[in-house]
Amino acid sequence: EAGVTQFPSHSVIEKGQTVTLRCDPISGHDNLYWYRRVMGKEIKFLLHFVKESKQDESGMPNNRFLAERTGGTYSTLKVQPAELEDSGVYFCASSQAALRSTDTQYFGPGTRLTVL
Amino acid sequence: SQKIEQNSEALNIQEGKTATLTCNYTNYSPAYLQWYRQDPGRGPVFLLLIRENEKEKRKERLKVTFDTTLKQSLFHITASQPADSATYLCALDMLDSNYQLIWGAGTKLIIKP
Numbered sequence: 024e025a026g027v028t029q030f031p032s033h034s035v036i037e038k039g040q041t042v043t044l045r046c047d048p049i050s051g052h053d054n055l056y057w058y059r060r061v062m063g064k065e066i067k068f069l070l071h072f073v074k075e076s077k078q079d080e081s082g083m084p085n086n087r088f089l090a091e092r093t094g095g096t097y098s099t100l101k102v103q104p105a106e107l108e109d110s111g112v113y114f115c116a117s118s119q120a121a122l123r124s125t126d127t128q129y130f131g132p133g134t135r136l137t138v139l
Numbered sequence: 140s141q142k143i144e145q146n147s148e149a150l151n152i153q154e155g156k157t158a159t160l161t162c163n164y165t166n167y168s169p170a171y172l173q174w175y176r177q178d179p180g181r182g183p184v185f186l187l188l189i190r191e192n193e194k195e196k197r198k199e200r201l202k203v204t205f206d207t208t209l210k211q212s213l214f215h216i217t218a219s220q221p222a223d224s225a226t227y228l229c230a231l232d233m234l235d236s237n238y239q240l241i242w243g244a245g246t247k248l249i250i251k252p
Contacts, residue, residue: 027182065143066183066228066242079239114182128240130182 025049027131029115035137041103044134048097048117055098056118056128057090061111069113072098084109105138112136141166143243145229151249152219160214160246162229168207169231169241174214177226177245186227187214219250 028047036042048055057069069088070080074095083090087106092098102109112135116128142165152158162172170191175183189196189205189212196203202215216223228245 063244065244066230066240068239068241071239082239116182127185127188130184132181 027115027117027129029113029131029134031134032132033135033137035139036105037139038107039104041101042105042136044100044102044113044115044136046098046100046115046117046131048115049119049129052117052119052129053095054118054120054126054128055092056116057098057100058114058116059111060114060133061108066114069100102136105136107138110136110138141169141231141233141241143229143231143241145227145243146246147244149247149249151251154219154221154250154252156219158216158219158223158248158250160227160248162212162214162243164210164231167233168210170234171232172203172205172212173230173232173240174201174203174212175228175230177228183228216248221250221252224248224250 030045034042053074055072058066059069060066068082070083070090071078072092075092089101112133114130114133116130118126118128120126144163168191171188173188174186176186177183187196187198187203189203200217204213226245226247229243230240
């Protein structure tokens with residue numbers, strides 16, 4: 024079974040440009056999460072989808088970030104316009120369970136974003 | 140707000156010994172506490188989950204303890220092997236928000252042959 028995949032693995036852009044990150048969750052997983060890890064800091068939650076609906080987007084830094092999950096399958100995270108502080112590793116994770124106690128999240132390898 | 144402390148310094152352990160990693164939190168206890176392993180260039184991999192009302196959980200060579208009085212979880216790897224070298228992260232599920240995990244910064248574990 025394929026795991027969570029993310030594309031691209033690396034992205035280097037200039038300040039002010041737009042970048043779109045993609046996440047393909049494990050097939051059949053209704054829950055999809057986006058996280059970000061800034062260099063030297065802990066992983067921070069960005070948002071959570073259940074199917075195509077945003078369940079919790081309280082972790083999104085500002086309105087330059089837009090996440091979508093059309094059709095409840097893959098998800099995209101767009102940053103427009105990118106700022107220097109957006110640099111970091113963006114992780115996507117998916118899970119199947121409806122119960123919190125058994126909700127194992129499976130992570131993708133991450134997209135390393137560098138904004139120059 | 141909840142803060143999580145994991146030893147930021149790398150932990151060097153001789154192969155065959157038990158490695159013990161610490162996760163301390165500051166505020167009220169989470170409903171669930173999870174431990175993950177992360178290798179360079181990869182995403183975190185779930186290892187164990189322990190509930191607030193559980194003292195200990197085991198899985199093969201792994202053991203997790205949870206002390207809500209001390210606000211601390213310990214993660215043990217017995218008979219450690221060089222392949223256990225990685226960064227280990229703890230994450231708290233407070234059950235007061237929608238599936239949001241609060242993460243520690245992780246501790247790098249190095250097992251020397």
